[in-house]
Amino acid sequence: MSQSVKQHISSVALLVDSYANAIDFYTDKLEFDVIQNVDVGDGKRFVQISPRDSTSSSLLLLKAESEQQLAAMGNQAGDSVFLIIQTNDFWRDYQKMQSKGVVFDEQPREEPYGTVVVFQDLYGNKFDLIQVKTD
Numbered sequence: 170m171s172q173s174v175k176q177h178i179s180s181v182a183l184l185v186d187s188y189a190n191a192i193d194f195y196t197d198k199l200e201f202d203v204i205q206n207v208d209v210g211d212g213k214r215f216v217q218i219s220p221r222d223s224t225s226s227s228l229l230l231l232k233a234e235s236e237q238q239l240a241a242m243g244n245q246a247g248d249s250v251f252l253i254i255q256t257n258d259f260w261r262d263y264q265k266m267q268s269k270g271v272v273f274d275e276q277p278r279e280e281p282y283g284t285v286v287v288f289q290d291l292y293g294n295k296f297d298l299i300q301v302k303t304d
Contacts, residue, residue, distance in 0.1 A: 180217060180229040184242040185292065188214050191230050193289040197255075198269040201228075220254060228252075244293030250287060250296040251294045255266065259300035266298070 185191035190205075195201040195218050204217040212232075214244060219227035230236065233242045233276055245251050256262045263277060274287040283301040290296065 172285065178226055180227045182231050183228045184233040184238050184245065186233060186242065188216050188230055188232065192216065198266060198271050207213050207297060243294055245294055249295065250297050253297040253299055254296060256300050261300065262298060
């Protein structure tokens with residue numbers, strides 16, 4: 170009997186200008202946790218962060234070095250939303266983020282699937298903050 174394949178996306182790479190700047194933004198303004206921060210030599214680190222109490226995926230911070238990476242930093246999804254952060258209390262998280270100076274591209278809106286707003290990280294990458302409607 171063959172064993173079924175079990176896979177999941179554990180991390181999404183995010184280009185950053187410096188580990189310290191990114192860690193400060195994500196831990197202070199979005200209240201993420203640092204999962205790992207390991208020196209791997211040559212000025213590189215293995216840095217994983219994720220939303221507090223998350224058990225699914227994380228962000229892997231990659232320091233941009235090449236011209237191509239530097240050009241893509243802050244524009245990893247073109248002009249679209251790059252990542253979606255789902256919450257169980259939209260207004261709590263929205264108000265916390267707003268009080269900490271997070272840049273929002275719009276006012277919160279009600280959609281058939283839930284309450285959502287687009288915001289930017291410190292590099293200009295777009296994120297959705299969403300609370301999905303439950304039946």
